Amino acid sequence: QQQSRLTAKFYQDGTRIYDLGCSNGNFTAAFLSEMGGRDFDLIAVDNSAPMLQFFNNRISGFVGHERVRPVLSDIMDISFEKSSVVIANLTLQFIPVEQREILIKRIYDSLVPGGIFLITEKTINSDSDLAELQQEFYYRLKEENGYSKIEITRKREALENVLIPETIETHIERMKSAGFSAIEIWFKWFHFAAFIGRKKS
Ligand SMILES: C[S@@+](CC[C@H](N)C(=O)[O-])C[C@H]1O[C@@H](n2cnc3c(N)ncnc32)[C@H](O)[C@@H]1O
The missing domain is CATH 3.40.50.150 (Vaccinia Virus protein VP39)
Incomplete structure (x- = not known):
């Protein structure tokens, strides 16, 4: 909007x-x-x-x-x-x-x-620890919003080397x-x- x-x-x-x-x-x-x-x-x-x-x-x-x-x-x-x-x-x-x-x-x-x-x-983030932290907390939020661990992993794998x-x-x-x-x-x-x-x- x-x-x-x-x-x-x-x-x-x-x-x-x-x-x-x-x-x-x-x-x-x-x-x-x-x-x-x-x-x-x-x-x-x-x-x-x-x-x-x-x-x-x-x-x-x-x-x-x-x-x-x-x-x-x-x-x-x-x-x-x-x-x-x-x-x-x-x-x-x-x-x-x-x-x-x-x-x-x-x-x-x-x-x-x-x-x-x-x-x-x-x-x-160019700092790998911060980059991981953001990923981790983002995936945690996705789980709280109803996505299963398998769905999250599948999407991550599908985008690997495609989304840079x-x-x-x-x-x-x-x-x-x-x-x-x-x-x-x-x-x-x-x-x-x-x-x-x-x-x-
Ligand atoms: C994640 S979606 C974009 C989401 C959308 N802009 C939105 O805000 O909801 C990425 C889109 O870009 C398109 N796309 C990816 N590479 C492209 C390219 N080289 N030329 C045209 N479209 C492309 C895909 O088909 C896909 O529909």
């Missing part, structure tokens, strides 16, 4: 909003609710056809869904149009590490002055070197961090 409010605030007419790795539509659905009937142009990208199908079905009941353009593609293959807000929630972590810098630079270059980049990632987390410092450095002049950790929960980067007005 915070992200949809930020997006509504920073959206500039005549530009695009990107939801990268739009998945089941969590962001876009919240944003459609936030915008009501107001005008905008949103491009939602995912490389999973079943996900995009689910996304389409989910948003079809929302006012303004015809302003959303779903695109089935690898994020690395899209050519970004002029944008004012780019969102990448829990998506960069699946992009090969060596391609991340070029993607963030492309995002920065697509933004108009005053535009923002909202990125949420699972991060990892980086440190907060790495994310900030990459955003700085792409050109973002103002960067903040907007929200932090266990090892999940939501960043905002702004391009100078």
Whole structure:
């Protein structure tokens, strides 16, 4: 909800909003609710056809869904149009590490002055004890919320070597070197961090 409010605030007419790795539509659905009937142009990208199908079905009941353009593609293959807000929630972590810098630079270059980049990632602390502590307490919370030990282990194994987390410092450095002049950790929960980067007005 915070992200949809930020997006509504920073959206500039005549530009695009990107939801990268739009998945089941969590962001876009919240944003459609936030915008009501107001005008905008949103491009939602995912490389999973079943996900995009689910996304389409989910948003079809929302006012303004015809302003959303779903695109089935690898994020690395899209050519970004002029944008004012780019969102990448829990998506960069699946992009090969060596391609991340070029993607963030492309995002920065697509933004108009005053535009923002909202990125949420699972991060990892460079101190292995702290990293383990966060994992342990996060899994403990999952168990308290009804996930079995087997489910937690299966998910962890499925994501091993697929989801490559980086440190907060790495994310900030990459955003700085792409050109973002103002960067903040907007929200932090266990090892999940939501960043905002702004391009100078
Ligand atoms: C964890 S989900 C994202 C969650 C979603 N953004 C949200 O906030 O609820 C990651 C999504 O990124 C997509 N994805 C992963 N790598 C991708 C790539 N290279 N190009 C496009 N989509 C990708 C996956 O198909 C998946 O739907």
